Amino acid sequence: MKLSRQIPLNTLRVFEAVARLMSFTKAGAELGMTQTAVSYQVKLLEDTLETPLFLRRPRQIEFTEAGARLAPKVAEAFALIDDALAGLKMVQDETLTISTTPTFAAHWLAQRIGKFQLAAPNIAVRLQTSLDLSDFSREPVDLAIRYGTSGGQGLASHHVMRIDYTPMLSPALLASEGPLTEPRDLLRLRLIDPGDPWWPAWFSAAGVPDADLKGRPRTRLGSQTFEASSAIAGHGVAILTPAFYRPEVATGQLVQPFSLVCSDDRTGYWLVYPEGRKHQPKIRAFRDWLLAEIAADENIRYLVGSNMARSD
Amino acid sequence: MKLSRQIPLNTLRVFEAVARLMSFTKAGAELGMTQTAVSYQVKLLEDTLETPLFLRRPRQIEFTEAGARLAPKVAEAFALIDDALAGLKMVQDETLTISTTPTFAAHWLAQRIGKFQLAAPNIAVRLQTSLDLSDFSREPVDLAIRYGTSGGQGLASHHVMRIDYTPMLSPALLASEGPLTEPRDLLRLRLIDPGDPWWPAWFSAAGVPDADLKGRPRTRLGSQTFEASSAIAGHGVAILTPAFYRPEVATGQLVQPFSLVCSDDRTGYWLVYPEGRKHQPKIRAFRDWLLAEIAADENIRYLVGSNMARSD
């Protein structure tokens, strides 16, 4: 059985302080405890080791040989632990681990995260994607951007974006299939996954409540990413979250034929992190950056919206 | 404030075991505590560091990056402490510190201690002399040979020798002052420190209760050592503890003219050590050796005694 297992480790911490300051009283002050407690701890260590470590002289203490022999080793061990913990804290302070969904990461965050890293060069960012919500107390994650209704117990949450949707198609398809002047015109085209519940919701909002979507060829791709690829390839009209495909729109790979954007008000993406981390510099930096970025996005959305209104 | 001061050190000990065994349950078994307690401690450490250290997977755990980073450092620190403590214990086990009086050390122990060191070559002996009784719980002393009445609370004590006394003088003085056939003859000689209470006691025991010691020239030397030197130099008769001057008798520097040896039955030299150390190998070795040595001395005394009886 190793010795360190039998020894009350706190006695060593106290011993280290006493050895360094050569005073019970001063050590107590440094450790935030009374001289009595220090005396107790030192005595406990001496009893455990079965050897005195200090000679109590009036107005000062001296090492015994055993004490002198032990002191430097213990100091070294604590230095090692201190270093390790400090290093850990440093790494912790300087790396931000973000947990989010693959979709949000790929279509929104990935394009923008570089700007954050430029703005906060001392913070290393680690992006971690998973489908299920991570438990902050279990996973080594600083914050998460989650899809859902809001945060939970003890979690701070900021709304990032609504999940909205509107039909999108490739410019080529639009050109070949003629102008789309009103929503009903879309029904002429092939809808990518007509089984998606967003379709009836959008048509209904567009004043086409009777749109017959049944019986259409169904290709279930399961993820916006794949539906978007299909749309870009000109295979049909997909109903997508425009915020995720702004680059594709900007580069002319996709067009949004109607300004009507529906949204599921109850759910959306939220930035979430434990309340207690509110004031951590890295958390604060990311939050501030993200919210500013979102505000900027809103402006773009409105600009796009007004342009489209005119072009309608 | 250093980190190690804020951290419950026991959590580190538990962490080290868990990191080594990669199992809460096994670590608990090794540390002699329940899995629950291990879980608590690990969680406590994680809470303190504000970062998870292990990922709880079904049927096994994994390091987080922080855990993997911390583990080797903590292991190293504990190894250091273990080494230091083991070293300390080794030194402790292998050095015997004896506290005794200067007189006993010089006249009895010094001549014999070499034999003990030959018999127990792995034990380093440190002789420490002081006049006052040392406190075992305070001074780094393994055992003491003290002058007094017996041991005390919680102390094991073995009688080492009575403090006895008998007149002694140099052979030269004996030759020049003629034969001493009876104790009263001593009064012809100069007594070294006739104020010593041992003189009247001895004369009284020798059947000379009326010995007039007053008015004699008084030289107070204060210590047997000096009185003995004076006697060896032929300055008179000293009353000495024969056990301390056996070498001087053997080499012919002193003679003991009468076999009568008085003793102060109440006091004497005692070997004393805390009860709890009874079974320490080094304590046992020294005690056994010392008692054997004393037994041998007793035999010599009796031999000398019988010789002297014949020569009387």
Next chain:
DNA sequence: TCTACCCATAAAGAGAGCTTATCCATGAAG
């Protein structure tokens, strides 16, 4: 599907360790 393994959580009990109060010894100061 059932069993076994491993960790988490809750509640309650034990005891280590801290504090307050007091004492003792010594060295310095008047």
Next chain:
DNA sequence: CTTCATGGATAAGCTCTCTTTATGGGTAGA
């Protein structure tokens, strides 16, 4: 040579950490 200041020891009581017992959940393997 008192008196005061300094520094540690001791005693008693309390707090709160840590441990245990009991129980639950989740997954892998039979």
